[in-house]
Amino acid sequence: MEQRRGGRNSRRMVVEMFVLGTIASLIGIAIGLAIDWFPEAASTQAGPIDTLWDVLVIVSVPIFVGVTIIVIYAARLFRERPGEEGLDGPPIHGNTKLEVIWTTIPAILLLALCTYAFVVLRDIEEAPASAAGPELRVAVRGEQFAWTYTYAGSDGKKVSTTRLFLPKGRSVDFDVTGKDVIHDFWVPAFRMKVDAVPGITTGYRVTPTRLGTFPVVCAELCGLGHAYMRSEAEVMEPAAFDAWLAKESEESNAPAGGEAEGGDGATASADGKTIFTDGTDNGALGCGSCHQLADAGTAEGIGPNLDEVLPGQTAEEIEASIVDPEAKITPGKPAGVMPGNYGDVLSPAELEAVVTYLSDSTKK
Numbered sequence: 399m400e401q402r403r404g405g406r407n408s409r410r411m412v413v414e415m416f417v418l419g420t421i422a423s424l425i426g427i428a429i430g431l432a433i434d435w436f437p438e439a440a441s442t443q444a445g446p447i448d449t450l451w452d453v454l455v456i457v458s459v460p461i462f463v464g465v466t467i468i469v470i471y472a473a474r475l476f477r478e479r480p481g482e483e484g485l486d487g488p489p490i491h492g493n494t495k496l497e498v499i500w501t502t503i504p505a506i507l508l509l510a511l512c513t514y515a516f517v518v519l520r521d522i523e524e525a526p527a528s529a530a531g532p533e534l535r536v537a538v539r540g541e542q543f544a545w546t547y548t549y550a551g552s553d554g555k556k557v558s559t560t561r562l563f564l565p566k567g568r569s570v571d572f573d574v575t576g577k578d579v580i581h582d583f584w585v586p587a588f589r590m591k592v593d594a595v596p597g598i599t600t601g602y603r604v605t606p607t608r609l610g611t612f613p614v615v616c617a618e619l620c621g622l623g624h625a626y627m628r629s630e631a632e633v634m635e636p637a638a639f640d641a642w643l644a645k646e647s648e649e650s651n652a653p654a655g656g657e658a659e660g661g662d663g664a665t666a667s668a669d670g671k672t673i674f675t676d677g678t679d680n681g682a683l684g685c686g687s688c689h690q691l692a693d694a695g696t697a698e699g700i701g702p703n704l705d706e707v708l709p710g711q712t713a714e715e716i717e718a719s720i721v722d723p724e725a726k727i728t729p730g731k732p733a734g735v736m737p738g739n740y741g742d743v744l745s746p747a748e749l750e751a752v753v754t755y756l757s758d759s760t761k762k
Contacts, residue, residue: 423464431452442526443605447522523603531636539739544629566608691759702731
């Protein structure tokens, strides 16, 4: 029996295991490299990170295959057979040379991979020289359950939005913090993510390389409304971004009131119904995505039915529920779901327009 288990066939078995392991590893590596694990890259940081991922796949697959094959062969060769139930296994003396080898090789691999990952992280965190303009700094604040992005507009005035606008080819440095609990700021197409922690400012930098719109998600379970904590990053041409920022800076600092003066000297009233159903140009979410309102044609959502809860409320009470939604929770509805940043991202004129629309459309 001992000869059958460890005799002259041992060398043949080792060769067999090596050949099978090599074939399985090559197939596994080919499949691992062929799978599109990530969305299309949209930043200069994405390339080195994707390469690091490929290297990890190439190294990890043979290790997984090798361990699996050894376990399978060991279970097949050294399994308990009929009549051996009461027998102890043969006494085996440790092989010091083998133990040194299987300890040294993984240690070298780990050290090499950690060093490589450190070099990649150091390189992508450096501020690059850019012909597209000076580095842009954006303050990102996460709260249950929304993202708010703040820019320095003209004359140092602040511009806040709930949709992330970025210029293509220009380095962007994000200062990230949380208002209530831990969130995680992640744009998958940029490959970068970092926790948004209350009381601490974290951050990273990216240089967008593709025009388009990319999802922004929270990668940290942060409460009942975690699944709704979504936003978008829109990458624009640098000139278009500068024009947008100048326009937003001017509008966000315009005098309060229900009307804003247009470029031709005429006045244009903010449309409360449009804001309710579709949101605003700066990315504020439309209320109709969560609230039912017959006049707007919106269906029942996670929020209260406004046709039922708003009649009888004053304009001041309606505005308070928009600006501070946690102050009064409708019975039967979950707390901590409605974003509390509408007071920041809606201009005074937009807020007044929404309040007026809700007050007028729910009067009985």
